[in-house]
Amino acid sequence: MAAHLVRLKLTLLRNGLRRSVWRLVGLLLGVAYALSLVGAAVVGLVVLGAQDDPELARTVVVLGGVVLVAGWWLLPLVAFGVDSTLDPERFRVFALRRRHLLTGLTLAGLVGVPGVATVLVGGASALAWWRDPAALAAGVLGGVLGVAVCVVGSRAVTTLLAPVVGGRRFREVAAVLAIVPLMLAGPILLGATAGLAAVADALPEVARLLGWTPFGAPWALGADVAEGAWAAAAGKVLVSLATLAVLVLVWDRALSAAMVRPEGGGGHVSRSAGLGFFGRLPATPTGAVAARALTYWLRDSRYAAAVAVVPVMVLLLWFLGRGGAVLLGAGVVVAFVMGWSLSTDVAYDDTAFWTHLAAPVDGRVDRAGRAYAGLVVGGVVVAATDLLVLGVTQRWDAVLPVVGMSFGVLAVGVGLSSVYSVRVVYPVPKPGENPFSTPQGSSFAVMLSQTAGLLVLLAVCLPTLGLGVAALVTDVLLLDVLALVVGLGVGAATVVVGIRLGARTYDRRAPELLQTIRSFA
Amino acid sequence: MTPSPVPAHDQPVPPPEGAPAPGPGSSPSARPAAPPPALAIQGLWKRFGTKVAVAGVDLEVPTGSFYGLVGPNGAGKTTTLSMATGLLRPDFGRVLVRGHDLWADPLRVKALLGVLPDGVRLFDRLTGAQLVTYSGLLRGLDRDTVRDRTADLLRTFDLTADADTLVVDYSAGMTKKIALACALVHAPRVLVLDEPFEAVDPVSAANIRDILSSYVASGGTVVVSSHVMDLVQRMCDHVAVIAAGHVLAQGTVAEVRGEATLEDRFVELVGGRRTEGALAWLRTSSD
Structure with a gap:
């Protein structure tokens, strides 16, 4: 035996x-x-x-x-x-x-x-x-x-x-x-060795x-x-x-x-009264997609994980920078994580993606709804980070470049993700699985495409970041304003273009996307 | 063997690899004056890697019919229905819903369809009420209509008490029912349901049958796949038998089954029934 x-x-x-x-x-x-x-x-x-x-x-x-x-x-x-x-x-x-x-x-x-x-x-x-x-x-x-x-x-x-x-x-x-x-x-180890x-x-x-x-x-x-x-x-x-x-x-x-014991018996049953976001957002297909995505940001641990690591990242930066100016970059890092986490949006749907495919929903509805949710959640988190960081460092004079950089990066991330998530799907943790596990099957090609996506992101953000850093180290009001305007401008443009390009890809390839996702099961 | 009710065109000769798609002319069912069928599938092919899952399927679902699609496991039912509802792009062939080409104008045609696929997830972190609302809003219904219909559907499917429970915590049967509610919320002209009765308890199944029957009586068209022959024989007026990617027989239930029961006819068509000497040791009298 x-x-x-x-x-x-x-x-x-x-x-x-x-x-x-x-x-x-x-x-x-x-x-x-x-x-x-x-x-x-x-x-x-x-x-x-x-x-x-x-x-x-x-x-x-x-x-x-x-x-x-x-x-x-x-x-x-x-x-x-x-x-x-x-x-x-x-x-x-x-x-x-x-x-x-x-x-x-x-x-x-x-x-x-x-x-x-x-x-x-x-x-x-x-x-x-x-x-x-x-x-x-x-x-x-x-x-x-x-x-x-x-x-x-x-x-x-x-x-x-x-x-x-x-x-x-x-x-x-x-x-x-x-x-x-x-x-x-x-950081714990670093601190611990001192105490050791x-x-x-x-x-x-x-x-x-x-x-x-x-x-x-x-x-x-x-x-x-x-x-x-x-x-x-x-x-x-x-x-x-x-x-x-x-x-x-x-x-x-x-x-x-x-x-x-009977299989899967008992256990906690989750309830949530009312329609939540579905009752609050506009009763349009785009509003519905956004409401669904917002609900998932709160209820699905894979999305919640992205939010949960935010305080950790801020702490890390605080530790690395010893409370100095490096901390001002926390908003940018958080914005990057929140924006780019949207790049697995379709993969996270898993086969539930068919719901969009079976409905007469065109790419623009799907893309815009998801981007809206990403911008709202990301915006709240980034704003909170910015406030915290500016308060801790007492650098309220830096509010313009910090806001310009962080929201600019967030919008660029959301915009590029809108294209990326309909072009590349790869095996991700399934709904309900450990959000930090890495499923088998991620190939070299996926890694390459991820790297390419991140490089594009960096390239698009470069003007904003350059102006922002310049504004932070010098004390020229014009640079402050420029960093804000360029950051928000480039970000908004990327979101619009990203949704449009992503929508075109969606309209062309949505069935193939579902087929790829099904092949992971 | 009884004379086959199968029209000759339902025995497709597979074209050689790489052959051009069979054109619409290969469809035999172009009667000029008659209204277009609710769903016409013409020369549908799909290959996954080296395995041909659907090999030239032609089906014609008349408007107002209750159409059963039966076949053994792996026959290509799910693949066919996926291609007929816009979820899977066929390699060759056409899908016409009320005369409109699905793959040429997906958005317009999908509005006519209500779909219940098998073996896929739902957005199950939503509550039951949210999920039905989502389906309704996605299809452009206004808020009041969605609210009223959601309440109606939940009541009909006996899910009102679980309206605020997350779908992930539903049982298999409840999940089927909520998915069916999602397929119905926009009052589609044609319903395509893949294994709608799987895991559903008898009372709910009877309710669903009643709902579907009255839907058909009021002019709607239903296509269901199932491997429960008895159910199809009692419920459907038309049936197609599909195996190994081919349609073996189609027509009204009476035409297809002839003198026999549908189950016997099905086994006869599909083959593979073993009776002699199988598992002799399993008979308790043998020791």
């Missing part, structure tokens, strides 16, 4: 590769990345072992092990679909012994790049004591236990929380929230404490033996085994509950 599940996992992996060359490339890159990590870890551990510093070895191995375990337990909750190939709920219809299912799923969890890499690193952790045979043996045992805690814990946590995590609301909110610390990782020097002295003590927790116990085994602390070592084995026992128990319970 266990062998069957492992074989199933391998078959899924192989068939996945057969579907696309890019998957193979992705896998090879993943393997190369993992190998380099494992290699670095092994070298590091051997060097560590040569130091003959048990305190250091314990600190490094235990802390590394804790991070590894935490990663296995928590990452699947945020980065969904990391491994849903053997979702236990898929085995609901088969009459399987739970014991067999547990063993099989555990072993199958080790198949794949992260699994193999974890086994290698877990085993190699013993190398930190390669000069002491007894500690080495204890380290190997600890490594095995540690890997087991990783995999079983990961399965237990995901199975236990599956009903919560599976809810649409949770997935959408969590995915957006999870990206914020990731984007801020750079102070913390460094406390680390051995932290490692000693963590060694008694379920996360760290297996990894502390080798260190205890190396110090000759046999009682402590026995204690660690006990903690590890108890952890495993509890995890298996929890997993078993969760699994048996999952096996009888």
